[in-house]
Amino acid sequence: DIQMTQSPSSVSASVGDRVTFTCRASQDISTWLLWYQQKPGKAPKVLIYLASFLQSGVPARFSGSGSGTDFNLTISGLQTEDFAIYYCQQAKSFPLTFGGGTKVEIK
Amino acid sequence: QLQLQESGPGLVKTSETLSLTCSVSGGSINTVDYSWGWIRQPPGKGLEWIGNINYRGVTYYNLSLKSRITISVDKARSQVSLKLNSVTAADTALYYCSRWSDSIGWFDPWGQGTLVTVSS
Numbered sequence: 738d739i740q741m742t743q744s745p746s747s748v749s750a751s752v753g754d755r756v757t758f759t760c761r762a763s764q765d766i767s768t769w770l771l772w773y774q775q776k777p778g779k780a781p782k783v784l785i786y787l788a789s790f791l792q793s794g795v796p797a798r799f800s801g802s803g804s805g806t807d808f809n810l811t812i813s814g815l816q817t818e819d820f821a822i823y824y825c826q827q828a829k830s831f832p833l834t835f836g837g838g839t840k841v842e843i844k
Numbered sequence: 845q846l847q848l849q850e851s852g853p854g855l856v857k858t859s860e861t862l863s864l865t866c867s868v869s870g871g872s873i874n875t876v877d878y879s880w881g882w883i884r885q886p887p888g889k890g891l892e893w894i895g896n897i898n899y900r901g902v903t904y905y906n907l908s909l910k911s912r913i914t915i916s917v918d919k920a921r922s923q924v925s926l927k928l929n930s931v932t933a934a935d936t937a938l939y940y941c942s943r944w945s946d947s948i949g950w951f952d953p954w955g956q957g958t959l960v961t962v963s964s
Contacts, residue, residue, distance in 0.1 A: 738907065769949050773891075780940055780954035781891065787948065824891055828949025831904040833881075833893040 739763055739827050743836035749844045754815045758839045760808040760825035769829035772801055772810045775838075776821045784823075785810065815841070846871035848941050848955035858964045862931050866924040866941030866955060873922045875899065879944040880924040881951060882915060884937040892937075896944050897924065931962045 740763035750756050760770065768788035773781035783792045785801035788808055798813045812819055820843055825836040852864035866880070873880070882894040895905040897915045905913050914927040924941055938959050942951035 771950050773951075775891075780942075780957055781951070782954075783950050783952045786950045792952075826891075826893075826951075831896070832906050833896070833904075835891040835893065838890045 738832055739766060739829060739834050741825055741827055741834050741836035743823075743825055743839050745839060746837065747840040747842060749842045750815050751844045752815055752817060754844075755811065755813050756815055756841065757809050757811045758823065760803075760810070760836050762806045762808075762827055762829075765805050766827045766829035768804045769827055770801070770803065770808050771826040771828060772799075773824045773826065774819075774821050775824065781824060812841075846943065846953055848943070848953060850939060850941050850955045850958040852939075852958055852960065854959060854961060856931055856935075856960060856962050858932055858962055859930055862926070862928040862935060862960055862962070864926045864939055864941075864958060864960070866926075868922045868924065868943075873917065873924070874919045877945070877947070879946065880915075880917060881942050881944045882924075882926045883940045883942060883951065883954075885940070885957070886934075886937045894926065894928075894939075898946075933962050936960065936962045 742761045770788040772785040775781040789801045800811045822838045822840045824838045847870045849867045856862045876899045879896045879898040881896040895915045897903045916925045938957040940957045942954040
């Protein structure tokens with residue numbers, strides 16, 4: 738299985754901050770990497786696919802980068818509605834695997 | 845707009861079989877472009893992929909659950925089913941169904957999820 742490791746597990750930030758967090762794959766997954774956002778009581782929502790492509794309707798303050806084993810999700814100018822948990826997921830091969838998540842909390 | 849709705853018993857007894865159904869509406873379940881998947885989330889924890897089934901009925905399962913899982917599709921009813929047998933408390937989770945795109949590699953959209961509690 739491809740293991741996905743996210744860091745940090747949580748980050749405390751203020752509205753307007755730029756935050757970046759990381760997802761690392763245990764082997765090369767090229768750009769087969771998704772980022773999801775999950776808010777309390779809601780299903781996850783796709784933010785970024787193929788490592789750097791913004792899903793339709795997602796604000797441009799979200800961006801993704803990386804390839805191979807190391808990936809980043811950046812939120813430029815954190816908004817109140819961005820406080821949530823972010824998960825990465827590899828789509829390179831079955832079994833599909835998710836990272837443990839990064840929780841973005843209000844400072 | 846495609847919508848997915850999970851349904852099933854909210855409480856299952858230890859050692860019994862968990863059976864859930866995902867009803868698909870607003871689009872075709874019978875499409876070569878997409879597969880259907882189940883994902884679960886224990887309370888307060890992260891996401892765990894359970895398995896997928898594709899257009900041809902080929903299934904892909906989480907290896908840690910493989911011996912206990914069956915995923916199937918009823919095209920006539922536009923439903924995807926999950927059966928997980930010999931459940932324990934560790935199977936208590938919010939269970940989601942979703943559509944999977946092989947070409948993009950994403951789960952989208954998702955159902956709202958259904959909470960299943962396993963208890964004796």
